[in-house]
Amino acid sequence: MDFDFCFPIRVRSGQGVVRKNADAIAQLGQRCLIVTGGSGAAKSGALADVCAVLDDLGVIYDVFDRIGQNPLLSVCHEAGTLARKMQADFLFGIGGGSALDGAKAAAIYAANPAFSPRDIYTKQRKPALPLLLIGTTAGTGSEVGRVSVLTDDETGRKKSVSGDDLYPVFTLADPTYTHSMPRFVTISTALDALSHAMEGYCSPKCTDIPALFAEKAVALLWDGLLWLASNDTLPDSAMREQLYYGSLYAGITLAACGTAFPHPLGYVLTENYGILHGMACAAFLPEFLSRAEQFTPQKAARLLTCMQTDAASFNQVLDKLTDLGDIRMTPDEIDAYCDRWTTAVPNNFKASPGGFTKEDAKTMFEKWI
Amino acid sequence: MDFDFCFPIRVRSGQGVVRKNADAIAQLGQRCLIVTGGSGAAKSGALADVCAVLDDLGVIYDVFDRIGQNPLLSVCHEAGTLARKMQADFLFGIGGGSALDGAKAAAIYAANPAFSPRDIYTKQRKPALPLLLIGTTAGTGSEVGRVSVLTDDETGRKKSVSGDDLYPVFTLADPTYTHSMPRFVTISTALDALSHAMEGYCSPKCTDIPALFAEKAVALLWDGLLWLASNDTLPDSAMREQLYYGSLYAGITLAACGTAFPHPLGYVLTENYGILHGMACAAFLPEFLSRAEQFTPQKAARLLTCMQTDAASFNQVLDKLTDLGDIRMTPDEIDAYCDRWTTAVPNNFKASPGGFTKEDAKTMFEKWI
The missing domain is CATH 1.20.1090.10 (Dehydroquinate synthase-like - alpha domain)
Known part of the structure; x- marks a missing residue:
């Protein structure tokens, strides 16, 4: 069967994969915003591992940990504004599908400061900031994809935004981070x-x-x-x-x-x-x-x-x-x-x-x- | 099992795929060197299809059709020099493994004009020029890979050169081009x-x-x-x-x-x-x-x-x-x-x-x- 498969599969997996990829992380820049949904990233151990590596590398970072379940446009916009203000070179999304989708949206807003929250669906954009993603659930697939599913604040409806710029530079896949899922x-x-x-x-x-x-x-x-x-x-x-x-x-x-x-x-x-x-x-x-x-x-x-x-x-x-x-x-x-x-x-x-x-x-x- | 798979699989396949991708080809530039092994590219019909599309697009191109079986460093160097002289923006490799590997080597030489033929094995290089590849045999795999196997003119020995810059921008895979293989x-x-x-x-x-x-x-x-x-x-x-x-x-x-x-x-x-x-x-x-x-x-x-x-x-x-x-x-x-x-x-x-x-x-x- 004919096919058209132009897809960058970029997964580095295994226990301890965050620390093992410190050099590759260092290449992305000197300033980073970590975007998470709160407890999942912390409980899984992924957040501590990432912070330790960034500390070792001397990367300046901040943590935005308020991406909720079914992430709202307004909250992602806030995260993007923070990334912009701190002049982040890249974003590190950690968590389940909501956190990862939120990080993708924030990376778009950070690269497009004139955007209102809803502009993400309608306006041509500059490519999102580079993304590293770490999944802490075993479901979403967001960490290997080019889609972000977001929820409109007013209508409460889910709608997706997509693009090749939403593929992560690579995803760091450590199955031990999923152990803390209830x-x-x-x-x-x-x-x-x-x-x-x-x-x-x-x-x-x-x-x-x-x-x-x-x-x-x-x-x-x-x-x-x-x-x-x-x-x-x-x-x-x-x-x-x-x-x-x-x-x-x-x-x-x-x-x-x-x-x-x-x-x-x-x-x-x-x-x-x-x-x-x-x-x-x-x-x-x-x-x-x-x-x-x-x-x-x-x-x-x-x-x-x-x-x-x-x-x-x-x-x-x-x-x-x-x-x-x-x-x-x-x-x-x-x-x-x-x-x-x-x-x-x-x-x-x-x-x-x-x-x-x-x-x-x-x-x-x-x-x- | 843990894995590390960071691989850009970029294949567009099917009958007529060259013509269907005219727009994508146009994006690679205005000047192109086609690198082939001679008869295979012509007999398969691929060369004619590529030339027709480049003509339609107004892309200026030349054809280097002297990559032999088990391509020699010296011949690939010649092809690279020609690409350089004509200020090619990209190279189009068409043929079996030898032609595709030759195109990869030529793309390296074109980007590194100071290289002697053997420098390809030893010196740090500037990234090869962008490559499009079309396979006309069903074997090599070179059209989805980052390796080029070359033969030393003097020793007659095969040795490979590799790098992420040798991945094609994409490979155009049309199985009908393999029909002319004896x-x-x-x-x-x-x-x-x-x-x-x-x-x-x-x-x-x-x-x-x-x-x-x-x-x-x-x-x-x-x-x-x-x-x-x-x-x-x-x-x-x-x-x-x-x-x-x-x-x-x-x-x-x-x-x-x-x-x-x-x-x-x-x-x-x-x-x-x-x-x-x-x-x-x-x-x-x-x-x-x-x-x-x-x-x-x-x-x-x-x-x-x-x-x-x-x-x-x-x-x-x-x-x-x-x-x-x-x-x-x-x-x-x-x-x-x-x-x-x-x-x-x-x-x-x-x-x-x-x-x-x-x-x-x-x-x-x-x-x-």
Whole structure:
């Protein structure tokens, strides 16, 4: 199959990888803003490691630790303004998907001081400041990608910004930083990564190279999710590593192929019902698999083979892992949710097996009436 | 397994890809030197396509078509001097491994006018001029790599030069350009690609990502080689595509992991007995597989599984495809060949399963006494 794969895969991985790359970090400049979401970066040990290396190198740095879950444009703008004021040469994003996406947005604002928060979506920009990224969850894939998903302060809606300037110079991948994730975050982030791999794999954009990564990703991730479904404890170090590398490979697929309908539909559950992002997307994976079986049967079969499972067991395990609480929607609410899909997410809908419409979304939400 | 994969995979593939990328080509500048090995670039149709696009764009270009098999330093130096004189902004390499490696060397000489031919091995350099590459054989992998293998005019020995500046801006991969390869070139180049994938896969440097590509490569290539072993005709378009993409994936493994002992030992057969490069390397693959089975049994087993074959059938098919003619060596000649390995190829020997010594090489050559 023909392909167009122009993708800088730049991952340095392994235990102690931050310290081992001190020389490479030094080359990025003398002033750095660290952007984090707060507790994750600190608890994981990544923040302390980064600060120690920057101290050793004599790099002047400051820490912006207020990127929240589903990062707001205004907060990222603040981080970018701080980076600008301190004349940062580069930004160091540390954390889960929100922190990394926030760091990317801050790197754009820092390079474009005239931008208002919303200009990030509309105006031509100067390339973002150089980024180093460290993931502390095993899900987002943001650390190998060119996308940042941000939330509008007023509408509360998620929308992404992307560009080659958002690829990190490299990502420093140390699976030990994921050890501090609580169990529910471990599950939700693994489900997010699984969604990336499955949605990307079944997209018409998925050519041979991202398919290779997706197949490897679902095998690693599903094995980990099965373990999580049958154990109440936390994964050991080897399983953490497996989940983390699975999430990176899924991230490579995501960067090449994008997502399909589970992601934008999941945003509704996150924005309006507070469901964690990974669980919100995974809530639609059974329906996604079913459509894949109908419209791209070979790909669906191959996914199940790679996961060594079948559709019934797949749905059963997802059901056990996904906690949606008690969602209730009114027909009016559903209409309002679906309105955004008249124009907003044509790519995700086109990338779905068999296509996808506003009406399809409506039908899927109606089970919560 | 931890990994360090910082690799710009930049491939645009498919029929008509040169014309489709006219805009991207235009961005590289107004003056271009095309570097080819002569007949291959013309017969394949690639040269005509490139010239037509450059004409349309109004790019001023010249063609240097004298890169021979196993390109000589002096000839690449000439090409570089021509590029310099015409003030080329970029070079367009078209052809098999020799032409592409020659284009890389010319791009170095063009950027470093004070270099004598041999300085390419010893002196610090300014980055090579930007390169676009088009492969017309399905073997070399040079079009996705950072290495150029060159031959010293006086000693006749092959030696490589490498660097990130030798990655192409992108490679334009159109499998139809491989259709004009005669059968013996098709076989030899496929064997070369198979060697890249197998040698790279079994190297201690091979981490998860290059392994993914190697597994895919050997599956595609072995299937093609089996077909070639059981048919006397030329492959059809689909099989050509399979061999070509197999060679690209093998090239990605090669770029990440390098080669082991079959490559330097094969150089002796090429330099002194005129054996085609791919066949010369493949002559040592049965011994390579045997050592892999002994020292990295899991990897050897996985390779055979991916190829859906066993060692005995593997050796039988290779024997059928590899034509070494009537090689005869004297003990003195063997000593002379082995002398170069006291210092010259430590990386290749270290990368071999179980390690490899000058004495091992000697033993392998002694079958030709």
